[in-house]
Amino acid sequence: MSSLFAMQYTFSDHLLAPLRRQMATMPAKGMTVLEAGCRSGDWLFRIAPKIQRGLGIDLDPLHIRHAHRRLRKDHFRHVDFLLQDPAEMRADLTPQFDFAAMTLCLHPLPRPQAVESLQRIHAVSNRLVVAELAPAKTRRGRLRNECDALFNGVYRAYRAFQDDGGLPGLAQEAGLCIASDQASAVDGIRLYEITSPRV
Numbered sequence: 001m002s003s004l005f006a007m008q009y010t011f012s013d014h015l016l017a018p019l020r021r022q023m024a025t026m027p028a029k030g031m032t033v034l035e036a037g038c039r040s041g042d043w044l045f046r047i048a049p050k051i052q053r054g055l056g057i058d059l060d061p062l063h064i065r066h067a068h069r070r071l072r073k074d075h076f077r078h079v080d081f082l083l084q085d086p087a088e089m090r091a092d093l094t095p096q097f098d099f100a101a102m103t104l105c106l107h108p109l110p111r112p113q114a115v116e117s118l119q120r121i122h123a124v125s126n127r128l129v130v131a132e133l134a135p136a137k138t139r140r141g142r143l144r145n146e147c148d149a150l151f152n153g154v155y156r157a158y159r160a161f162q163d164d165g166g167l168p169g170l171a172q173e174a175g176l177c178i179a180s181d182q183a184s185a186v187d188g189i190r191l192y193e194i195t196s197p198r199v
Contacts, residue, residue, distance in 0.1 A: 015144070016104075018185035019131060020046055023101060026129060027051060031098035036086040036121050037105025041067030041079075048076045055097075057084035058105075086117035091124050100125030104189070106170060107133050107161040108154035114161075118174045118194070128194040132167040133158065136188030145188045167192050 020043045027033050029050045035043055038056030040063060048054060058064055058081070067081040086105070100121050106114045122128050133149075136142040149158035164170070171178055171194060179195040 015148075016042070016186065019103075019189055022185040023103075023129070023131065023191070026101075027099040032095070034097040034100040034121070034125060035103060036100070036117065037103045038067060038081060039063050039103070041070060041081055043101065043103065044079055044081075045070065045074060045076070048074070048079050052078065054079040056081040057086060057089075059083070059085055085113075086121050087113050089120040089124055091120070094124045097125045098127065100128045102128070102130040102132075104131060104133065106130070106167065107149075108152070108157045110157075111160075111164070111170075111173075114170055115174045118170060118176065122174075122176055122194055122196070130167055130192045130194055131184060131189055132192065133161070133188060134166055134190040135162070138187050141187030 023043060024046045027047055027050070030052050032053045033044070033047065033051050033055070035054070035056045036058075038044060038058050039060075041056050044054045044056045054076075056067060056079075058067075061083050064081050064083045071079065071081065086102070087109075102118070102121055106117060109117060118130070133145055136145055145158070146155070149155040161170075165172070167190070168178060168181075171192070175197065177195050177197050178192050180191075180193040182191050184191050
């Protein structure tokens with residue numbers, strides 16, 4: 001792993017640590033858990049001792065390689081990581097998960113792929129919580145979101161995501177509803193619980 005890549009993970013994990021600690025309280029003991037946008041796998045490693053099974057998926061092969069490297073050290077046999085597009089998850093081929101999380105993985109995607117990803121992950125989970133970028137309340141939070149988007153090469157996608165209504169706009173386009181919406185432990189990131197519309 002290059003020193004730049006290692007530094008990126010250290011920095012990212014440090015910034016997101018409060019969010020991951022907060023989200024670690026959400027799945028109950030013994031649950032099966034899916035995370036889309038797992039990055040280095042940090043959240044799944046945090047909750048691994050209490051869950052029955054965990055699967056992390058990401059579009060970046062370097063993220064998955066990093067997660068597998070850590071998995072070999074931590075020896076969690078009930079956790080795995082796959083290079084997988086969430087938009088290609090099929091409910092008829094995928095076991096249902098008790099809990100799913102999507103962590104900062106929707107705003108960089110082209111709109112149709114983001115809509116499909118949200119729909120597919122919702123279809124394979126009993127409960128879905130999405131952590132996504134939202135307007136920050138502080139100057140520091142706004143600067144962090146902007147710098148993160150620039151650093152990861154998704155600034156235009158980030159701006160378009162915000163202009164199109166952020167996660168609430170995406171959920172509406174996907175035909176889904178937001179059951180709850182709360183501030184996370186990190187300014188500029190909100191937690192949304194996604195449900196099907198009531199009939």
